Amino acid sequence: MARTTPHDHPLTEAQPLYWRIATQLVGELRDGTIPPGERLPGERQLAEHFEVSRETVRQALEVLRRSGLVATDRRGSHATLPGPPVETPASLTFPVGARTTSPEAVDRATVTWETPPPEHAEALGLAPHRPTLVHRYESASPDGCGRRTAVTSFSAVALAEVAELARYRDRADGTGSAQLRRAYDWMRKAGLTLHHRDAITRLPGAPSVRVTRRVHDQYARPLEITDLVVDAQQDALVYEFTLPAPG
Structure with a gap:
């Protein structure tokens, strides 16, 4: 039939x-x-x-x-209808401000399981003093110019939904290298539509700018928050964005 x-x-x-x-x-x-x-x-x-x-x-x-x-x-x-796959935005490199690795660049990334900064905990809806996965990224040219530092805290939702992130909990001791450049790809693969909100401010009394990125999913659940500080005296800050997938 x-x-x-x-x-x-x-x-x-x-x-x-x-x-x-x-x-x-x-x-x-x-x-x-x-x-x-x-x-x-x-x-x-x-x-x-x-x-x-x-x-x-x-x-x-x-x-x-x-x-x-x-x-x-x-x-x-x-x-499950046939059709072209959803494209993964090439510009969504994690964390915000991360540069393509090159022989001239000196970068380091680690993860720890710790209590995040209070403003991060509030943005992610975490209880006070509750630990989570925290990612730190540092990058600079060999002469120390153009330094970038980023601190990212992940929410309980991100760790529950994204298996690749959850696996880092047991090795989050701050010693080994932890390049999470595909973190946004992992989130999308887990079925999360990503909405980014970036706020750029100049730090008073210093030749630096701060970029605060907040990411939530299609259900308005917070996924991560990143604070990036860039030495803007010798380095240009390029701002890229990708429209979130329909959801």
Whole structure:
């Protein structure tokens, strides 16, 4: 018996509401509103988007799962329609301000398991004195000019959702090198849509600027916060950004 799917038939008033929602959702999957492989918004967000109940959304998703158009795992539901893969932004190197390694550059990166700075704990929603994964990055030219230092604190959400980051907890003693340049790739692979907010300020009384980056996901959950200080006297600060994937 041939299997029917929501896109096989036009919308009619006689169809159940959940079937009509499934059909509309298929349309958004096919027009690229939700790219192939991207995690779908949660049931609550979909219910608000289509102005229906969460139970209706749940029934619509079940129709799409049976049709093979949506797959669900422990991280949520995602589209399985064929199409080009979601591109990984090349400019999202971690941490903000990190330079491409070259023979002339001297850089160092380490991780520790410690209590983050108070402003980091507040931004990440961590309880006072609760430790987390903290990443430190330093870079400078051989003559010491153009120095950059960055301190990043990760949230409990990031460590719970991103397995590659969680593995660093047991070796976060501040001694070994810890280049996390693919941290944003790991987050995206875990189904997180990244939203970046960078604030740039000049430090009073010093030829330096501070960049504070805050990253949250499609559910407005904080993932990380980075404070980067750049010696701007001899070095230009290049600011790049990438629009977050639809979510």
